[in-house]
Amino acid sequence: MxxxxxxxxxxxxxxxxxxxxxxxxxxxxxxxxxxxxxxxxxxxxxxxxxxxxxxxxxxxxxxxxxxxxxxxxxxxxxxxxxxxxLDRYIFPVGLIVLGLYLITKKKKEQDLIRNIKADWQKSRKSKVDQPIGGDTNESDSSSSTSSFSSSTASGAASNMGGTSFSDTLNIDAILSGVNKRILSKNLKGGKLTAAFGGIDLDLTQADIQGPITIQVDVIFGGMKILVPPHWDIRTEVSNIAAGIEDKRIYRDTAIDPEKVVILKGTVLFGGLEIKSF
Structure with a gap:
């Protein structure tokens, strides 16, 4: 655990x-x-x-x-x-800083994916060079490499919204909106930031293997998190001029003591909503 x-x-x-x-x-x-x-x-x-x-x-x-x-x-x-x-400069300068932040962050992610892929292909090549099962291994290697490339591209694109298999949450909605569904079966927590934007996060198809922590920061925005009904959600969020609503539907389903999600962070002039199906 x-x-x-x-x-x-x-x-x-x-x-x-x-x-x-x-x-x-x-x-x-x-x-x-x-x-x-x-x-x-x-x-x-x-x-x-x-x-x-x-x-x-x-x-x-x-x-x-x-x-x-x-x-x-x-x-x-x-x-x-x-x-x-500086009033007339704050907004354009803020956009420039935000753009540089997003570009730098994306470049780091791409470099990381490229390095992982290169190491993986090097490892597979060393196995293919072995004399046992030459043609079969080479065929399997090509198939596996293709599969890996597809999953890597899918993982890179998942940051932009839609569906993600990532085990760690890292979602920023700044002057924008993000709608994402997480399918990881070993979610380890992460960070959500909504500044002048909104995040809709669907965790109903995800799973966790013990207590996890999700950092939540909201300013002039909104965030909605949809969770399975048997998860134990513990809210330790500081709210200032903001609202935190727990709209989960409580049914006969028992709470699983192993499925604990701890929400920590700050909500300022915004809202956080927790729901279940």
Whole structure:
């Protein structure tokens, strides 16, 4: 059975400190201690969420960096009246950064697939060169290589939507929508990010071999996850100005204690919906 291991950075503890800090500031203000007004503004909330997400992902989260940038920009502009005159540039620059991110990510995936395929073909060739069963092995090798090429192309294309056999989720819906069905029988978890977009994820044909964790980050977007009725879904998601709805249909089907999905992450100005068939 796959063992569940906690991430190195405990997001719940970090978020707890954020809430604790806000509470302390409010208390100090109520008892008459001077607190700058900008400390309790909405851009500071974005900054706190951005830092929280970056710390949780060891400063490797595009989502956290984006939220931190937005919070810092609007704080400096609205509260400190710093005239950056960047409003008209934010959207096109954001698209450029997003495009570079997607191109780089896709290139890394293609390089990885190419290396795996080359190693596999090298291994098969070494077996074909053996004297036993020469023609038969060569025929099998050609057939297997063709099959491998087809499955590799299918796996590469699955990132764009549709059906995927991947054991690890890595779906980004940024200024777009993704509708994906997972068919893996050994799903190991992964990451879902929806920023100004939406994700529809169908896990009804998938299977898991023990507890898994799925990281969920939503900002100004929506996410719907369809799961089998016998899975145990545990939601540990922080929601701010957002809604989390569990619309699963509870039937007589017993919950399987081995099928545990832990949802962790942040939902900001968006929605997360969990359903079953």
């Amino acid at each position: 796959t063992r569940y291991s906690s991430p190195r950075n405990d997001g719940g503890i970090v978020f707890g400190f954020v809430i604790l800090g806000i509470g302390v500031l409010l208390l100090l203000k109520k008892i008459g201690i001077f607190i700058p007004t900008w400390v309790l503004t909405w851009p500071m909330i974005l900054i706190a969420i951005g830092l929280f997400t970056l710390i949780k992902h060891e400063f490797k989260s595009l989502f956290g960096a984006f939220i931190l940038f937005l919070g810092t920009y609007f704080l400096l502009k609205n509260e400190f009246h710093l005239a950056f005159s």
